[in-house]
Amino acid sequence: MNIFHSTKVEESLFKNRIRTILNLVRNRIDGSEITILKSTGITMNLRFGKIENIEFHNGSSLTVTVFNNNKTGTASSSDLSMNGIKKIIEGAISISKNTNSDPFSSLPEIELLAFKMEKIDLFYPWIFELDKVKNFLKLAEEAAFNFDKRIINTEGISFNACITTKVFGNTHNMIQAYHTSQYSLSSCVVAKDKFDMQRDYEYSYVRDMKEIQNPIWIGKKSAEKALSRLSPIKIKTIKSSVILNPDVAASIFFHFSEAIKGINVYKNSTFLLNYLGKKIFPHWLNIQEDPNLKKGIASKPFDDEGVKTKFQYIIENGILNTWLLNSYSGRRLGKLSTGNSGGIHNWKICSTLKLNFKELLKMMNSGLLITELLGSGTNLITGDFSYGAVGFWVSNGEIQYPVNEITISGNLKNLFLNIEGISNDDIDKRNSIQCGSVLVSNIQISGS
Template sequence: MQLVNQIEKEENLLINTVNNTLRLAQEKVNFSIEVFVKKTIGISVNIRNSIIENVEFNSDGALFITVYNKFSKGVVSSKDFSINGIKKMLEIAINISKYSSSDFFSGLPDVELLCFKAPDLDLFHPSELNIKNAISFASISEKEAFKYDKRIINSEGSFFSNHITINVFGNSLGMLEKYKSTRYSNYACMIAKDNNIMQRDFSYSTSRKLDDLEKPDILGRKTAKNAISRLGSKKINTTRCPIIFSKETSSIFFSHLISAISGDNVYRKSTFLLHDLKKRIFPEWLHIEENPHIRKGLGSKPFDSEGVSTNIKSIIKNGILQTWLLNTYNARKLNLTSTGHSGGISNWLVSNKNISFRELLKTMKTGLLVTELMGQGVDIVSGNYSRGAVGFWVENGIIKYPVNEITISGNLKNMWTNILSISNDINMYSNIQCGSVLLSEIQISGN
């Protein structure tokens, strides 16, 4: 109860800060303004080999003011929420706008797109910021991992965090809305050893509600099991074969679509999908729906960072690209309308074939299961893809042995059209919710 009262006081302070900023801005003529204030309060604990490596308490807030002087823009941020601090920020932002180049496409969003009544998305589930409980939570994961198997010989750390975020947004078009959210995370990474060979692996979970977080003992055992499964890894020969991106890596695989259809890359003509709007880029059975209003969703939000309402929309329908991801500026550059994507995507729901992961392995028969990706070798201009990977070699639908020190490569356009199936083992710890993905073929570089 004490925490809830504290959060209410903080929220009222932030609302007053935005109101004061808008009120002071009204004294300035020929300027439009948007104000965003965000505060995060929370704790995080990191344990390694039963030793507390660090405990952090966060109480960080910042005020962001954007002033539009006709078509010139001035942006400033500060942690000083006092009246004098706000006055100074406004003067600085206005002065910046006077010396900024004029850009016809700059300005506040169209008023009809703004969110004037934010829906309750059930994102706020606070629990007391108790350091002792946080330490216990992180310690249990590590202890359970050590107990699981004697081959678990070391820890790279066990982590727990509990954070509360308050967002308040307002502008000179009359919008003043807010929402707050909670996020809990736990993570563990363990090292296994056998025959003088060591391997590491990890597990994690994240949620809006503490009760929905994976229990620390279960997380610890899962981490130990993952690390042990990596023992005896081999480097396979260079080949072309089918591949499965596990549910942990499939969301990363689909994340490249975000960059490829972002408005900034489209208007700059720096994406390989520049001419593919309303064209098929995935198999006909594949759909991606964005739903920003899933209750307790990790990617849920009532409005974007410009105050534009978020809405359920189709990103991919029957394999066809339906939309770009646009904020106000790049939408105007393209003579289109903002899609509410300033600040990124919300929850993406990727369709599947309603088959289990085991059935997906049987469908692949022989090939590579990728469980971790390394490096950043993706070129959005050309679509060329090259990343380090680890995983498992599969024969006749059965996992045979772990694989490491390989590189997978191709072109995203071909890789997307080569998707054969997606299983129903959905990864709920990402704002791209997707099962494991089977591709018909990819280049693997090994020995």
């Protein structure tokens, strides 16, 4: 059966299931919301030319949340039969009767819901054959091993394809659905010389299989990155400027997104508690959220509560414009939901400075280019951070040699204000946070 036709049939079936549930609960509770997720896909891993494993997955999940007398109950199951549906409903209602009353707990405001939603291009079904996928992986692995004789091992070449259907409904008579596709290819290899062994990886992650990186390029890039890390040199403890590569920079901005989540604000558990409307970043830095981005990795027409997503400035001219709110945290803070139940949607880190990566290196002149952080060392309450780091020492604006066994530390508030530039020619679009490399001054680096 054609995949597109199959998903449309499933969408119709799931919508009917949701209508059935709404009819069964409508006169028993104050409100309810229902989510059905269907995911179909394949994962294939190859090592030394042989398939290590192939996993097919084809599963559905149903989640029912009920609100009654300001009490909430949620139950989930993979059983979408009528008997299973009735058990889930009874489970959710039973849970709601045994929870505490909370005046902030109810469905989102009806005017915020996505009764009319944007049509976003997120669904690109691809018909694949196992032999074709296997050859695809072999090309990547062979390219890595042929790149240099010092590539002596692989941790595997992996491919993943997944088609997802999401259908959502609630007792405000909203029933909507959308479909997504995602494809990924990754290569992780090990390089060795006389004195050292290092590993590194490269990957591609897209909505449309036609846009996935060439497997030969993936293999060569993973080999090149592993080789570049061989025989690192230890550096002394100093304070220095650093450049965070796009992947590392995205992880730092993710901590910022966590710090402005409504739940952390109303619980007083964020270092940015009193910073709404205040300057956090340099005046030339903006953060836009674009949930309707075509083929965006984190695009959504509505959030996990059915609230319609919208374009918004999170940071404008360095100033914090908004918290990230679902309906519950919004009520706790006297505000409306911002459509962020379930997370963020395609953050674009924008700069009015026009710099490329080479210019960023020249600006720094001497310092550390960080390509990987180790550990989870951020305290959201204080903003303090401490991470193991891997990267390259830069002198006279040129990359000199690899560095490891170091730690960087400081406070995120200072780090944000000390951002001096962002490159615009190496923006990583594989994440929910899209940014280029980021130059930051005055970072503590602990070495030998």
